[in-house]
Amino acid sequence: LIVVEALQKVYHLGEVDVPALRGVTLTIQAVEFVAVMGPSGSGKSTFMNIVGCLDRPTAGRYWLDGVDVAGLSRNELAAVRNHRIGFVFQNFNLRPRTTALENVELPLLYNGTPPRARRSRALAALEIVGLGDRAAHHPSQLSGGQQQRVAIARALVNEPLLLLADEPTGNLDSRTSVEILEVLQRLNRTRGVTVLLVTHEPDVAAYAGRNIQFRDGRVVRDEPMAAP
Amino acid sequence: LIVVEALQKVYHLGEVDVPALRGVTLTIQAVEFVAVMGPSGSGKSTFMNIVGCLDRPTAGRYWLDGVDVAGLSRNELAAVRNHRIGFVFQNFNLRPRTTALENVELPLLYNGTPPRARRSRALAALEIVGLGDRAAHHPSQLSGGQQQRVAIARALVNEPLLLLADEPTGNLDSRTSVEILEVLQRLNRTRGVTVLLVTHEPDVAAYAGRNIQFRDGRVVRDEPMAAP
Numbered sequence: 001l002i003v004v005e006a007l008q009k010v011y012h013l014g015e016v017d018v019p020a021l022r023g024v025t026l027t028i029q030a031v032e033f034v035a036v037m038g039p040s041g042s043g044k045s046t047f048m049n050i051v052g053c054l055d056r057p058t059a060g061r062y063w064l065d066g067v068d069v070a071g072l073s074r075n076e077l078a079a080v081r082n083h084r085i086g087f088v089f090q091n092f093n094l095r096p097r098t099t100a101l102e103n104v105e106l107p108l109l110y111n112g113t114p115p116r117a118r119r120s121r122a123l124a125a126l127e128i129v130g131l132g133d134r135a136a137h138h139p140s141q142l143s144g145g146q147q148q149r150v151a152i153a154r155a156l157v158n159e160p161l162l163l164l165a166d167e168p169t170g171n172l173d174s175r176t177s178v179e180i181l182e183v184l185q186r187l188n189r190t191r192g193v194t195v196l197l198v199t200h201e202p203d204v205a206a207y208a209g210r211n212i213q214f215r216d217g218r219v220v221r222d223e224p225m226a227a228p
Numbered sequence: 229l230i231v232v233e234a235l236q237k238v239y240h241l242g243e244v245d246v247p248a249l250r251g252v253t254l255t256i257q258a259v260e261f262v263a264v265m266g267p268s269g270s271g272k273s274t275f276m277n278i279v280g281c282l283d284r285p286t287a288g289r290y291w292l293d294g295v296d297v298a299g300l301s302r303n304e305l306a307a308v309r310n311h312r313i314g315f316v317f318q319n320f321n322l323r324p325r326t327t328a329l330e331n332v333e334l335p336l337l338y339n340g341t342p343p344r345a346r347r348s349r350a351l352a353a354l355e356i357v358g359l360g361d362r363a364a365h366h367p368s369q370l371s372g373g374q375q376q377r378v379a380i381a382r383a384l385v386n387e388p389l390l391l392l393a394d395e396p397t398g399n400l401d402s403r404t405s406v407e408i409l410e411v412l413q414r415l416n417r418t419r420g421v422t423v424l425l426v427t428h429e430p431d432v433a434a435y436a437g438r439n440i441q442f443r444d445g446r447v448v449r450d451e452p453m454a455a456p
């Protein structure tokens with residue numbers, strides 16, 4: 001599903017260059033559940049943003065489901081993102097003056113789902129993450145972990161081919177984390193969703209079947225893990 | 229140092245009332261290192277915001293270092309916050325279009341520290357959290373964990389009496405987390421800073437000498453932990 005070759009990403013900050021990715025080559029098959037780990041600043045989010053077609057690499061190639069992403073126009077990239085990828089951002093990225101329900105409906109709005117189906121599917125996604133009773137609340141009226149769960153519901157609602165979750169349990173207590181991870185595991189096993197999950201917690205990585213370790217912009221380890 | 233009695237906090241959202249705290253009574257001595265844990269939405273941040281004088285309770289009493297906070301004016305509360313309390317927010321709360329250094333200088337600006345001392349102390353705080361070389365970068369140019377560390381440096385720079393850290397390691401890998409926790413432990417043991425730390429990770433809570441457990445707006449457990 002995902003093939004990257006010699007991916008590089010350099011951020012240009014005035015006179016300084018920050019090499020965030022220094023040549024990443026790997027393949028991820030459909031329906032894998034992969035944990036991405038590594039120190040703060042090692043390039044995990046940069047990698048996820050490129051795989052999620054939210055950012056372009058400085059060099060290197062990326063094929064998503066056989067399509068060379070570099071050859072896609074902005075509109076085609078947006079279509080890929082809306083139809084095939086769900087993204088849980090490290091900082092949630094919720095719209096502040098919008099209800100939890102409207103935030104979760106957003107991906108369905110983009111791909112033209114009719115209003116009634118949009119509303120009921122978004123509510124179902126909020127129920128799955130345990131926030132069905134907070135649908136009318138704005139992000140500022142929710143706790144950190146509740147906001148994170150709204151972001152997870154938004155990523156799930158479109159039943160994407162590929163779900164990219166950047167530290168999805170950073171603000172969740174262990175029990176809520178387990179509930180969310182079981183949701184991701186169920187999507188992976190019963191709906192065939194490919195999951196890439198950035199985490200710094202070994203208990204969370206234990207749900208994955210493979211662990212990719214970043215350090216200083218490179219992959220330093222990539223090994224299968226005992227199936228959960 | 230901290231005495232709270234029958235603290236309550238109700239958020240009024242339109243016609244709905246959300247009781248975030250339903251009567252919390254406890255005492256925290258100076259120089260304790262306390263972990264605050266509990267499920268998502270159980271009231272931890274609400275409690276921290278009241279203890280940090282960022283929000284007022286709906287009912288109940290709060291004495292900080294013998295002073296009844298309810299009797300303080302807005303300016304007096306701001307003075308208490310600026311001189312005696314350092315706060316690491318769950319969502320970092322950094323100023324986006326400002327450098328990391330200027331973000332860390334902010335508490336020193338509020339209490340009138342002269343410019344040269346302000347700059348050198350802020351740089352020293354960034355060095356302590358491992359970001360001395362990113363002083364000129366804006367938050368949008370930093371990774372999630374790097375932003376979190378800037379927020380920690382800002383909370384430390386004033387050598388507060390009381391340091392309140394809400395999920396300070398949520399975005400940090402284990403090694404960086406240990407570095408930060410050792411900084412907090414050093415401040416607690418050698419500088420006499422009282423530390424309250426919200427976390428959902430038992431490894432992080434293990435650095436504390438006491439564990440307060442929230443559930444549904446109440447304290448359901450409050451016990452000493454083997455000294456780290």
Ligand SMILES: Nc1ncnc2c1ncn2[C@@H]1O[C@H](COP(=O)(O)OP(=O)(O)OP(=O)(O)O)[C@@H](O)[C@H]1O
Nearest residue numbers: 141142143144145239248268269270271272273274
């Ligand atoms: N500004 C607000 N307006 C309305 N309700 C709020 C507000 N802030 C928090 N709440 C609600 O109060 C309750 C407690 O929230 P709080 O942020 O204290 O929880 P928490 O324990 O910090 O959770 P988390 O671990 O998810 O950060 C939650 O149900 C939340 O939705």
Ligand SMILES: Nc1ncnc2c1ncn2[C@@H]1O[C@H](COP(=O)(O)OP(=O)(O)OP(=O)(O)O)[C@@H](O)[C@H]1O
Nearest residue numbers: 011020040041042043044045046369370371372373
């Ligand atoms: N928009 C940006 N502009 C400039 N530099 C950036 C930008 N985003 C990230 N960086 C830098 O690129 C490097 C990799 O960042 P990235 O966000 O990918 O790390 P990460 O592994 O996700 O870290 P964390 O675990 O702290 O979230 C870091 O040194 C960071 O400072």
Ligand SMILES: [Mg+2]
Nearest residue numbers: 045090371372
């Ligand atoms: Mg990141």
Ligand SMILES: [Mg+2]
Nearest residue numbers: 143144273318
């Ligand atoms: Mg909170």
